[in-house]
Amino acid sequence: MDIKEYGWDEYFENEWRSNPTDGMFPGRITADYGQMFRVVSAHGEQLAKRPACRHGNSMQLAVGDWVALKRLSEDGQFQIMLALKRKTKFSRFAAGGEVKEQIVAANVDTVFLMQSLNRDFNMRRLERYLIAAWESGAQPVVVLSKADCCENADEKIAVVYNTAPGVDVHAISCVTGEGIGDIKKYFTTGKTVALLGSSGVGKSTLxxxxxxxxxxxxxEIRENDSRGRHTTTHRELLLLPEGGLILDTPGMRELSIWDADTGMEMMFSDVEELARLCRFSDCRHQSEPGCAVKEALRTGELDMERWNSWLKLQKEQKHLKGRKEAKLLLQQKKQGKFAAKSRKEFYEGGARHEY
Ligand SMILES: Nc1nc2c(ncn2[C@@H]2O[C@H](COP(=O)(O)OP(=O)(O)OP(=O)(O)O)[C@@H](O)[C@H]2O)c(=O)[nH]1
Ligand SMILES: [Mg+2]
Ligand SMILES: [Zn+2]
Structure with a gap:
């Protein structure tokens, strides 16, 4: 198997050389089964164990990661020893209330942000995906699926163009084949496309x-509300017969953004620019004189929905930043206690040894 087909290139070659990889060989994670991963390498596909936990803090690996593998025994046991620095990563705030980054896909070149044209179509949700996608370092592309189920696809495409200036938008149908030829251009040898979107939009079908x-x-989607049934349960990277790689993911219930600074700037540069034009640098854009935002809302230059969306995202980010900082403080406190305890043990131990 030629690992270049799986995306191995000069960047990873350099990373490989700058890591202690003697006696190891490179592989790319193609599926995540919890304690085990499926990894593809020049020796084919094998199952490999997670790296050993260090200080109870195991490194987070994701489908798409390039790793260094070691053969543990002749009977085909492999272990992941280390992961190479990622080119890109698509993250989200882990579900379940914990303050934790969850890496959904690594080393992705293009992300298809998928929504279906029948039921799932929602601009506010798309904004979130776009922010996370810009943040990831990969190129976002909006893919509107099930064009065969929609009468006014052109109108919806126009709405997306307004929300996401500069982003490619495609309407496709896996039933009629419409638009499929157009999106094939993203699949070239060694390039990875990740599919993201709610359950039932047709990721696996694509x-x-x-x-x-x-x-x-x-x-099948549910009849009463057209939602998916969470058919796909793990992330999987596949090589397409005509070249290129595709990463299927389980449908996400919601996307809480982990980091948004770059993404917000990319998505809302017009709004952020306006806010900078206000007379007062700490303008809250409520009733202050010389507020450029209020003025733009009045003239219609700035869309009210877009502004509300920005406000909501800002508020959410502030809240999440607060939670992240609180967690960091707690960690530092714990580490501080640990360091103090080790110091104490060291000195007391040292004193004992002297006698
Ligand atoms: N009419 C129509 N139906 C489609 C199209 N693409 C997918 N579907 C149907 O939509 C349903 C859900 O498709 P899946 O591919 O399982 O959706 P998914 O996004 O992978 O869903 P999860 O794995 O749950 O995240 C299936 O019944 C598909 O046949 C399309 O282009 N047109
Ligand atoms: Mg699926
Ligand atoms: Zn203002």
Whole structure:
């Protein structure tokens, strides 16, 4: 197997050389099964164990990561020893209330932000995905699926163009084949495209359509509300027969953004620019004189919905930043206690040894 087909390039070659990788070989994680990963390498595909936990703090690995593998025994046991620095990573705030970054996909070149044209279409949700995508370092592309189920696709495409200036938008149908030819251009040798979106938008169906066969399981959507049933349960990276890689993911219930600074700037540069034009640098854009935002809302230069969206995202980010800082403080406090305890043990121990 030629690992270049899986995206190995000069960047990773350099990373490889700058790490202690003697006696190891490179591989890319293609599936995450919890304690085990499926990894592809020049020796084919194998299962590999997670790296050993150090200080109870195991490194987070994600599908798409390039890792260094070691053969543990002749009977085909492999262990991941280290991960190479990522080119890009798509993260979110981990679900379940914990303050933790969850890496959804690593080393992705393009992310398809998928929404279906029948039921799932929602601009506020798309904004979140776009922010996270810009933050990831990968190129976002909006893919509107199930064009065969929609009468006014053109109108919806126009709405997306307004929300996401400069981002490619495609309407596709896996039933009629519409638009599939156009999106093939993103799949070239060694390049990785990740599919993200709610359950039931047709991510796995698109993989099967591009692969030309049933590689992945797909599921009917619920009749009453057209939502998906969370058919895909783990992330998986696949090589397409015509070249290029596709990363299927389980549908996300919600996307809480982990980091948003770059993403907000990319998505809302017009709003942020306006806010900088206010007379007072600490303008709250409420009733202050010389508020450029209020003025733009009055003239219609700034759309009210877009402004509300920005406000909501700002507020959410502030809240999440507060939670992150609180966690950091707690960690530092714990580490401080640990250091003090070790110091105490060291000196007391040292004193004992002297006698
Ligand atoms: N009409 C129509 N139905 C489609 C299209 N693409 C997918 N579907 C249907 O939508 C349903 C859900 O498709 P999946 O591919 O399983 O959706 P998914 O995004 O992978 O969902 P999860 O794995 O749950 O995240 C299936 O019944 C598909 O047949 C399309 O282009 N047109
Ligand atoms: Mg799926
Ligand atoms: Zn203002």
């Amino acid at each position: 993989v099967n359509t591009l692969a030309g066969r049933e590689l992945l399981k797909t599921g």
